[in-house]
Amino acid sequence: MTKSTYTNDELDLLFKQPNHRKFTGIRDLTIMMLLETGIRASECIGINIKDIDYSRSRILIQNTKGYKQRFVPIQDRMKEQLQRYLSIREY
Numbered sequence: 001m002t003k004s005t006y007t008n009d010e011l012d013l014l015f016k017q018p019n020h021r022k023f024t025g026i027r028d029l030t031i032m033m034l035l036e037t038g039i040r041a042s043e044c045i046g047i048n049i050k051d052i053d054y055s056r057s058r059i060l061i062q063n064t065k066g067y068k069q070r071f072v073p074i075q076d077r078m079k080e081q082l083q084r085y086l087s088i089r090e091y
């Protein structure tokens with residue numbers, strides 16, 4: 001038995017749900033995009049600004065289930081979204 005995944009149309013609709021003009025919508029979209037990398041929600045919560053390596057397009061995940069740090073690659077869209085979110089947060 002195979003698990004069905006979202007279609008591209010379904011994903012587009014999903015990512016359009018947060019209001020991109022409000023802080024909470026930008027925050028929610030950023031979290032959604034982070035989870036798209038395959039990290040767990042608990043790992044997402046533990047990300048610090050210093051863990052983001054823009055030059056190597058990756059994020060250091062420290063709070064892992066197996067207690068071993070790992071790097072997760074991110075795409076340019078994710079880097080742009082993180083920078084947008086952090087600029088709104090004034091970091």
